[in-house]
Amino acid sequence: MDSEGLNNQIGMQKDHIAERLHIAAVIDFLSRTKEYDSLTVSEICQHAKISRTSFYRLFADKYDAANWYMFQVLDAGNTLTGRNYTWYEGNLITLSGCMLMKDLMGSAWKSAGYYAMKETGIRKKYEEMVTTITQYKNLELTDELRFQCDSFAYIESYVVRTWIREKEPRTVEEMASYIDHIVPPQLHELLNKPIDPKPAEKLTLGSLVLAIS
Numbered sequence: 001m002d003s004e005g006l007n008n009q010i011g012m013q014k015d016h017i018a019e020r021l022h023i024a025a026v027i028d029f030l031s032r033t034k035e036y037d038s039l040t041v042s043e044i045c046q047h048a049k050i051s052r053t054s055f056y057r058l059f060a061d062k063y064d065a066a067n068w069y070m071f072q073v074l075d076a077g078n079t080l081t082g083r084n085y086t087w088y089e090g091n092l093i094t095l096s097g098c099m100l101m102k103d104l105m106g107s108a109w110k111s112a113g114y115y116a117m118k119e120t121g122i123r124k125k126y127e128e129m130v131t132t133i134t135q136y137k138n139l140e141l142t143d144e145l146r147f148q149c150d151s152f153a154y155i156e157s158y159v160v161r162t163w164i165r166e167k168e169p170r171t172v173e174e175m176a177s178y179i180d181h182i183v184p185p186q187l188h189e190l191l192n193k194p195i196d197p198k199p200a201e202k203l204t205l206g207s208l209v210l211a212i213s
Contacts, residue, residue, distance in 0.1 A: 017212050020058055021205070023048050024069045024101055027062070031107035036066065066108035067120050073097025074124060076203060076211040082132040082191030087183055089200035091176035096202035098164060099172060106164040118157060125153040129191070136195055148184040155182065172202060 026048040030039055041062055045055050059065040077085065077093025085093070098105050108117040129149040133139050156179060163169050170178070180188075201207065 016058065017209060019050075019054070020065070020068060021209070023050070023055065023058065023065055024104060027065060028101040028104035031103040034107075036062070036104075036107040036111055063108070063111065063113075063115055063117070066104060066117050067115070069101055069104065070108075070117055070121055071124065072208060072212050073100075073203065074121070074128070076208060077200075078125065079128045080194075080198075081129075082194060083136050084194050084196055084198040085200050086180075086192050086194060087188060088176050088180045091179050092172060093200055093203055095160070095172045095175050095179075097208060098160065099169075100203060100205060100208070102164060106161075109161045109164065118161070122153045122157050125156065126150055129153070129187070132191060137190060139190065145187065145190075148187040152182075152184060152187060 023044065026044055027036075027039065030044065030047060039062055041052060041055055044062065044065075045052050048055075059068065073094050076097060077090045077095075079090075081087055081090035105117075109121075111117060113119065126149050129152075130141060130146070133145060133149075134141050159179060159182070160175075163175055169175075203211070
């Protein structure tokens with residue numbers, strides 16, 4: 001691909017990121033007064049001022065839109081725990097990203113089903129911890145470690161869901177520290193020393209766009 005073609009492709013990718021974030025922001029706004037399961041794609045499109053065709057070009061359905069946003073904030077922080085960040089740092093980044101779309105996250109987490117945010121997030125968290133242990137740390141996944149990864153994925157999901165829905169939630173820094181302290185000891189020790197340490201800061205919409213790009 002020549003440089004012009006590459007630049008065009010990069011430009012299209014950035015446009016798609018902006019479009020997806022715009023839709024996520026609209027869903028976040030609508031979720032302040034309406035349960036996620038009650039939202040319709042037509043309603044989202046109307047407020048986002050886009051066609052249904054444009055929506056389905058980007059997402060399979062409204063649950064895919066919520067999961068896409070969740071994956072971005074996970075991949076910016078929690079996924080990189082043990083790779084680039086400590087437990088606290090990974091938590092700080094992901095939790096701050098959750099708060100950027102607090103109402104979307106809180107509402108979508110109430111949905112049930114295999115592809116709903118809660119179940120999808122738990123699977124994602126478990127899979128990424130296992131990948132870090134086996135592929136980045138090159139360690140054996142013992143039965144005990146597997147159990148710790150599985151249990152912690154569920155516990156953390158419950159803790160964060162509860163925190164997001166609090167009327168006066170603890171600060172991101174407080175929650176990042178609290179979650180750091182409930183990681184099973186063996187799992188904490190294995191992933192608290194990043195392979196390639198990088199500076200960690202709370203996410204903003206600007207830094208999230210850069211992280212996705």
